[in-house]
Amino acid sequence: MSESRPRIGIIGTGAIGGFYGLMLARAGYDVHFLLRSEYSAVVENGLVVNSAQHGSLKLQPVQAYRDAEQMPPCDWLLVGAKSTNNAALVPAIRAAAAPDAKVVLLQNGLGIEDGLRPLLPSNLHLLGGLCFICAHRSAMGVIEHEALGGINIAYHSGPADGQEAQMSLVQEGVSMFKAAGIDSTAMADLAQARWQKLVWNAPYNGLSVLLGAGTKPLMENPDSLALVRAIMEETFAAATACGCQLPEVLVDRMLVATSRMPDYLPSMYHDFAHRRPMELEAIYAAPLAAAAQAGCAMPKTEALLQALRFLEARNLDR
Amino acid sequence: MSESRPRIGIIGTGAIGGFYGLMLARAGYDVHFLLRSEYSAVVENGLVVNSAQHGSLKLQPVQAYRDAEQMPPCDWLLVGAKSTNNAALVPAIRAAAAPDAKVVLLQNGLGIEDGLRPLLPSNLHLLGGLCFICAHRSAMGVIEHEALGGINIAYHSGPADGQEAQMSLVQEGVSMFKAAGIDSTAMADLAQARWQKLVWNAPYNGLSVLLGAGTKPLMENPDSLALVRAIMEETFAAATACGCQLPEVLVDRMLVATSRMPDYLPSMYHDFAHRRPMELEAIYAAPLAAAAQAGCAMPKTEALLQALRFLEARNLDR
Numbered sequence: 001m002s003e004s005r006p007r008i009g010i011i012g013t014g015a016i017g018g019f020y021g022l023m024l025a026r027a028g029y030d031v032h033f034l035l036r037s038e039y040s041a042v043v044e045n046g047l048v049v050n051s052a053q054h055g056s057l058k059l060q061p062v063q064a065y066r067d068a069e070q071m072p073p074c075d076w077l078l079v080g081a082k083s084t085n086n087a088a089l090v091p092a093i094r095a096a097a098a099p100d101a102k103v104v105l106l107q108n109g110l111g112i113e114d115g116l117r118p119l120l121p122s123n124l125h126l127l128g129g130l131c132f133i134c135a136h137r138s139a140m141g142v143i144e145h146e147a148l149g150g151i152n153i154a155y156h157s158g159p160a161d162g163q164e165a166q167m168s169l170v171q172e173g174v175s176m177f178k179a180a181g182i183d184s185t186a187m188a189d190l191a192q193a194r195w196q197k198l199v200w201n202a203p204y205n206g207l208s209v210l211l212g213a214g215t216k217p218l219m220e221n222p223d224s225l226a227l228v229r230a231i232m233e234e235t236f237a238a239a240t241a242c243g244c245q246l247p248e249v250l251v252d253r254m255l256v257a258t259s260r261m262p263d264y265l266p267s268m269y270h271d272f273a274h275r276r277p278m279e280l281e282a283i284y285a286a287p288l289a290a291a292a293q294a295g296c297a298m299p300k301t302e303a304l305l306q307a308l309r310f311l312e313a314r315n316l317d318r
Numbered sequence: 319m320s321e322s323r324p325r326i327g328i329i330g331t332g333a334i335g336g337f338y339g340l341m342l343a344r345a346g347y348d349v350h351f352l353l354r355s356e357y358s359a360v361v362e363n364g365l366v367v368n369s370a371q372h373g374s375l376k377l378q379p380v381q382a383y384r385d386a387e388q389m390p391p392c393d394w395l396l397v398g399a400k401s402t403n404n405a406a407l408v409p410a411i412r413a414a415a416a417p418d419a420k421v422v423l424l425q426n427g428l429g430i431e432d433g434l435r436p437l438l439p440s441n442l443h444l445l446g447g448l449c450f451i452c453a454h455r456s457a458m459g460v461i462e463h464e465a466l467g468g469i470n471i472a473y474h475s476g477p478a479d480g481q482e483a484q485m486s487l488v489q490e491g492v493s494m495f496k497a498a499g500i501d502s503t504a505m506a507d508l509a510q511a512r513w514q515k516l517v518w519n520a521p522y523n524g525l526s527v528l529l530g531a532g533t534k535p536l537m538e539n540p541d542s543l544a545l546v547r548a549i550m551e552e553t554f555a556a557a558t559a560c561g562c563q564l565p566e567v568l569v570d571r572m573l574v575a576t577s578r579m580p581d582y583l584p585s586m587y588h589d590f591a592h593r594r595p596m597e598l599e600a601i602y603a604a605p606l607a608a609a610a611q612a613g614c615a616m617p618k619t620e621a622l623l624q625a626l627r628f629l630e631a632r633n634l635d636r
Contacts, residue, residue, distance in 0.1 A: 207625075213628070217628075217632070221627070223624040223627035223631075224625070224628040226624055227621055227625065299617035300617050300621040302618070303548070303618040303622070305541075306541040306542060306544055306548075307541075310531070310535075314539075
C-alpha cells in the first residue's frame with residue numbers, strides 16, 4: 001500500500017463499479033474487484049467496457065475475487081451494488097477495508113449513508129458518490145458506457161475532523177478519479193449532492209418502468225415531458241424545503257442535457273425487467289418522508305411511487 | 319309509435335347499449351339497434367347477455383340496422399358509443415330521432431353534452447345517463463354483465479321549459495328503465511351526476527391501463543388503494559370547487575362498493591388493449607380544465623392523464 005497510489009476495492013462490479021474500476025485500473029491504480037455471478041466470466045474473459053466516449057476498453061487479467069476475505073486491505077472501497085440491501089454488504093466492506101479506509105457509496109437516493117453508518121466500524125470514512133453516467137451491463141463482464149461519466153463526491157461521516165479535513169479527503173477522491181480521466185467534483189454538502197442527483201433520478205427511473213420507455217421517448221412526447229418536469233420541480237421544491245438550495249437553473253439544465261443524450265434506460269428499468277427489487281426506498285420513499293417532515297407535498301412523485309410499489313409487488317410475487 | 323310504449327333506438331350497440339337495449343326489449347319496448355361491425359353476427363345469432371344477476375338472456379330476432387336512415391323514428395335514443403368521436407354520431411342521431419326525441423348520452427366524463435348540443439337540432443332533448451354497471455363485450459353480440467346496472471339520469475338542454483318540465487321528462491326515462499327491471503334515479507343536476515360518476519371513473523379507468531390491473535388487485539394492494547383514494551378525493555374536491563357538493567360519504571361508499579365487486583376491468587382497459595382511442599378528454603382533460611378554472615389542482619389525476627396520453631400516443635402510433 002503506497003502513499004501515492006492508493007489501493008482500490010470495488011464492492012459490486014456491475015455497470016457502475018465495473019466502469020469506474022476499469023478506468024482506475026487503466027490509469028495505473030491497483031484495483032481489486034469483488035464479483036458474484038460474473039466471477040468466472042470475468043476471470044476468463046476479462047472486463048470489457050464499450051464506451052461511446054473512450055472506445056472499446058478491456059481489462060485482463062482482472063484482480064477478481066469471489067470472497068472479500070481474500071482481498072488485500074483497500075484504501076478506497078467503491079460500492080457499486082444496489083442500495084436495496086446495503087446491510088448485506090457490511091461483512092464484505094469490513095473484510096476488504098484497510099484501517100481508515102474511505103468507503104464511497106456510488107448509489108442513488110437519499111439517506112443511504114445514514115442507514116449504513118451504524119453498521120460500519122467507526123474508523124472507516126463514509127462518503128457518497130453521485131454518478132452522472134449512462135451505462136448498463138449487456139452481458140457477463142461487459143458494460144456499455146453510453147454517455148457522460150462525471151462523479152460528485154461528498155463526505156458523510158467518520159474520523160475526519162472538521163470541514164477542512166473532510167474536504168481534503170474528498171479532494172483526494174476527486175484527484176484519483178480525475179487522474180483516471182473522469183470528471184469529478186468535490187461537494188461540501190452530501191445532502192445537497194444527493195438531492196441534486198435525485199432531481200434526475202426521480203422522474204426518469206420510475207417513469208422508465210411505469211411507461212416502459214427510455215429517456216428519448218419520454219422527452220419527445222409533450223405529456224411525459226410535462227410529467228418529467230413536474231416531478232423534477234417537486235423534487236427541487238422538496239430539497240429547498242429540506243434546507244438544500246439547489247442551483248436555480250438545475251431543472252432546465254437537466255432537461256436540456258437529457259434531451260441531448262442518446263436514448264437511455266435507467267437502472268431501475270433493468271431491475272424491474274429482471275425482476276430484481278427496485279431502489280424505491282432510497283429514490284422515492286426517503287425523499288418523500290423528508291419532504292413531508294419539512295411540510296412539503298410531492299403529489300406526482302408520490303403517485304409514481306404508489307404505482308411502482310404496486311408493480312413491484314406483482315413483479316416479485318410471480 | 320304509441321303514447322304508452324315509446325320506441326327506443328340504440329346508437330352504438332356495445333356492452334352498454336346492448337345491455338340496456340336488450341333489457342328494455344325484454345320488457346316489451348319496441349327497441350331498434352344500430353350496429354356496425356357486429357351487424358351480421360347479431361342478425362344471425364341474436365344479442366346475448368350473460369348476466370350474473372339475471373342469468374343468460376337472449377334477444378332474437380333483433381331489430382338491427384346498419385344504417386340509421388332505415389330506422390323508424392325513435393322517441394328515445396340511447397347513445398352507447400364511446401365519447402371519443404361524438405360529432406360523428408350526429409347524422410345517425412338526426413336520422414333516427416322522432417320530433418321531440420329524447421337523446422340520452424350513456425357515456426362517462428364531463429362536458430360531453432356541451433360538445434354535442436350545438437350539433438343537434440334544437441327540437442331534440444338532450445340528457446345524460448350515468449351507468450353504474452360492470453359489463454363488457456366478450457364476443458360479437460355477446461355481453462357479459464358482471465355486476466350492478468343502475469342508471470342516473472339528468473336533463474341537459476332542449477325544448478323542455480323549466481325545472482318541472484325537465485324533471486317530468488327525466489322521470490319518464492326513469493320509469494322506462496324501472497319497468498325493465500333496472501334501478502334508475504332522476505337527478506336534478508347533470509353536472510352533479512357526472513362528477514359523482516367521475517369519482518369512480520377517474521381512478522379505476524386510468525389505473526387499469528397504467529397498471530394493467532382490474533379493480534380487485536387495485537383494491538387489495540395498499541399502495542394502489544391509497545392512490546385510488548387520493549384520485550377519488552381530488553375529484554371530489556374538484557367537484558366541490560366547481561359548485562357541485564357531492565355526498566360526504568361518497569368516496570368511502572364507492573371504495574366499499576368496489577371492494578365487494580368481482581374483479582372488473584373498466585372499458586378504458588379494453589379500449590387500450592384493442593388499440594382504440596381512450597376517453598381521456600371526457601374523463602380526465604375536461605374535469606382537470608374545469609377544476610383549474612375553479613382554482614383547484616388535481617396533481618395525481620393530472621400525472622395519471624399525462625402518463626395515459628404518453629401510452630395512448632405510442633399505442634395508436636404502432
